[in-house]
Amino acid sequence: MIGLAAQIVASYVGNHTVSTQEIPQLMTVVYQGLMRLGQEGSAERPEPAVSPKKSIFPDYIVCLEDGKKLKMLRRHLKTAYNMTPEQYRERWSLPLDYPMVAPNYARQRSKLAKQIGLGTVRRETSSRKAA
Known part of the structure; x- marks a missing residue:
């Protein structure tokens, strides 16, 4: 040295x-x-803002980096820390199925997507068959 x-x-x-x-x-x-x-x-090992076990709530997820309460974590990680969800999970030793979206928000978005027909095969109309 x-x-x-x-x-x-x-x-x-x-x-x-x-x-x-x-x-x-x-x-x-x-x-x-x-x-x-x-x-x-x-x-030194980084200390999370909150315990990973206490970071998932029905209406929000708490970011382990800064303690912010968010509905969607992915965008916050990218803009604030230039970090992907994979890097975030690895940094905090989180399981691969750790959510990046609040559970209630995910259900709400899923319901909306189903209502507008996303994820279903559209049937051809009779006018298209005749042509």
Whole structure:
């Protein structure tokens, strides 16, 4: 680590005006920063805003990233975190069937889709058969 800190400081000093009295302090700051980076990456695991078990409600889903209550999680993840549902599930160790839409909202949309005939095969009208 000391060697890496020395390389960083040497590069910095080569491109900036630094007095000789500031170099030891700069070396210490860079070295301590590198040491913190090594510790943070290995020990910390992200903490969800709420427990995954308590994130699904009938009318909304709570985002584990920021704790927001949403009907649809997919768009929020993409715009706020540039994250896909797959990446979100992997980050929080969620099952593959973890919903991205609130259960009541999904039922409402399904009912609406069935009412307008989505998902059914349309029958040809008698005028088309005659032609």
